[in-house]
Amino acid sequence: MKCILCAKEIHGENVKWINENSPLCEKCAALTEKKEETSFEYNHTESEKNETGAMIQTVAKIIWILGAITAIILFVVSGVASIIVLVSYLFAVFVSGLLMYGLGEIIILLGQIKDKISTKR
Incomplete structure (x- = not known):
């Protein structure tokens, strides 16, 4: 063995x-x-998040709100009567915000993993 x-x-x-x-x-x-046994106490609550990740998620929410408003305004101003144009604008806004929100979530998860790993070796 x-x-x-x-x-x-x-x-x-x-x-x-x-x-x-x-x-x-x-x-x-x-x-x-x-x-010696090193005990690491994890004092991270679920409501406490990484500030950088939370800010990126806030930016994503702002992109969703302002982007939707801008898409509707562009649709009305452009004079194109096709609903496909509005849907494509809204889809682009949704995907952009979703990518930003996902990046923020990844940063939060990495911060939680870092907090759980003991730095004493």
Whole structure:
């Protein structure tokens, strides 16, 4: 069998078991015993968000609102009677805002992942 930390072949008496599927060699067992357990407390609430991501999401909402208003105004001013033009304007606004909103959500998730990972090694 192999040590789960260093992958060294171990046999017989030299094995320390963490659980039934996790053997350690003598050297790794000594290192893990000396190492203090570091407990990391995650104090991040669900309502607390990364400020940068929240600002990007706010910009996306502004794009949706102002873009929809602008699309309707352009449709009325252009004088084109086709509803396809209005739908294409609104679709472009929706996709642009959705991309910005998704970018903000990704930044928020990355911030939450960063907060969960302990920096002490």
